[in-house]
Amino acid sequence: MISWVRDRFQALPPVLRVRIRRLWLSAGPILQCSVAAGLAWWFALDILGHAQPFFAPIAAVISLGLSLGRRWRRAVELVGGVTIGILVGDLLITQIGSGAWQIVVVVALAMAVAVFLDDGPLIPMQAASSAVLVATLLPPGGIGGFHRAIDALTGGLIGILVGALLPANPTARARRDAAGVLAIVRDAATELATGLREQDEDLVYAALLKGRGTQAAINTMRSDMRGGREISTISPLYWGSRMRLQKISATADPIDNGVRNFRVVARRALAITQRGEEVRPELVEIIADLSGAFEILREMMLADPGQSPDAADAARVLRTVARKARPELVADRGLSETALLAELRSLLVDLLMVAGLRRSSALATLR
Template sequence: MVGMGWLRRGAGRLRQGWLPIAEATLAATAAWVVDTRLIGHPQPFFAPAAALIVLGQTRGQRMRRAVEVVLGVAAGVLVADLVIEALGPRGTWTIFTVILLTLGLAVAVGASTVTVVQAAVSALYLVVISPTTTSLVPFRFVDALVGGGVAILVSQLISARQPLAPLVAQARELFGELCTLVEEIADALERHNEPAAREALTRARGMDATVDRLETEVTAAGEALSLHIRRRRDLHRVHAVDASTRQVDYAVRNVRVLARAAVTLTRLPAGVPADLIVALRSLATAVRAAGEALAADLSMDDATADRRADEAERAALEAVRLAGGLFSTGPPLPLIMIIGQVRATAIDLLRGVGGGDDAEVLGRVDAALGLPPV
């Protein structure tokens, strides 16, 4: 039974991680073929090695890291080859000189930590392990560049036809989870159920990972469009999402505070006003509509994006209006906190869907809350 459980877990990990495996295998093999068949290098170790190093970088930062790693590996290889030619292989002074020059060169040009380490390891491999041959400088230098270039191309194959699809999916996932979370808070308050409210708070505390994934996909989409000549004109859509990501992060934090206040409110003996439940459900509708507006904009469906943005604004302002009406009843402190977070979440949603400048958004939200204009 233990063995079968391990096999099932292993199969599950393979299902989730098959894409990086396929990318790395294809890139390393293609780099080997290019170096042996097209360039004619008989032992192109550094071509597949550089491909694997590049694809090991974080998705979303792969392009910038790829350039750094390729240059770092290539520099380490070049320095090592030149020193070996002058001092010979596997000697103490050779190792000392290679490491000193490689690290010094990498640090002098301002390379990242990853680049410095890769350059040093590549150089050390040549000195200690790699067999000695003649005239290897151009081959090994080109090997690293070929491997890195092939890795960059392979990493873009999956997203070549639909470079924005992963970002659209991640945006829908984040807003879908946030909408469900607000609905769960509303349900917990309606049933006056403290355990359910605590469960919603636990979910809210785990939302940061979803925001991080959205930020990663924004960066990855920007990289993919930069390499896609015919789709570079769509970069402004990714930039718009990038600008709204901070507001989305704020909205997630606001809902987390809202969930914490909901736990306290369910512990009080008094019932929860019905208008608060309606306000929270309206806020959930606004979250869902904001997510659909963002996804439609990325899918270049501007008409749907505008319509969904209007729906988000109407629902958010209705939530604020209903919550603001509860001030007249002299609400307890936890309820006041929830009202404040409904207002803050509405503001961040409207900013996130391009609802106007800050003054306009604040004016509309505070008007819905019943506050006099400033």
């Protein structure tokens, strides 16, 4: 059954596959947001007895969001922004009335107070939107303003609670993100080696573009790794995953640095190709071997504890590639190839660190 579904999925147009995959990966956060919104509305309406407590589900959804990262921060910013907007709106609208210029004043003052109190991006936006609601749709003053602040606090807390009780698997998401970045650079390395062999400037440039296009995926990876650590702190279900998440998170900097170094290698290779120069086959072979190195690191990220390949397997592959990257290769060559080899060696240090080596041990491997 699984293979049949996979075959049908692969038969779909690429654009549709991308959209379905995106929806599938977001299914967990969507479930969390929808459940939290319903619970927040029910609690504020039926338990607290607040009429039309729409700030509660809004707070629940914003405190969760589709991103795992910084949920505590988002919840605090949201409650702070709503409170500021309600207080400013209530105080001013009761004195100056409603209208176009009154909205200008209320929004400006609410955002100014929010920016003065905190540099977070969510607080001023939430303060402004809350002030607009008070100035236009909601009757200002009275106990209603206090209820709205309570609703926002309730929704934020319920959002955090749902995130703790129905969490996305933090390790799975972090591993998937890291594997996705490594897969992109794996393909780019293959393309780069082919372009250098054939002296095809377009292929080399395409490899460079793939490397440059990874930044959004790297940012997502970092955000999900931070969010994973947060989930493992909040959710009792994943307290046992803290050590694993620390190890996965420790790969973020080496992966990021490795991708950056790959871009440098690709830029150097593009410049060499544009000048019509040839790169000696041994250096091209190292770049081709890097594709296999990225692949085994990708498989290592996706492997469960105790399964192969593990960090030791990946390190063995990388040491084999590192032994080929000898300074003697460019002893009688020009500056371009010397610089290319130096950048490849720097990239190998980053990849060895992804495989779990300390920087000193990685450097010693290439000594």
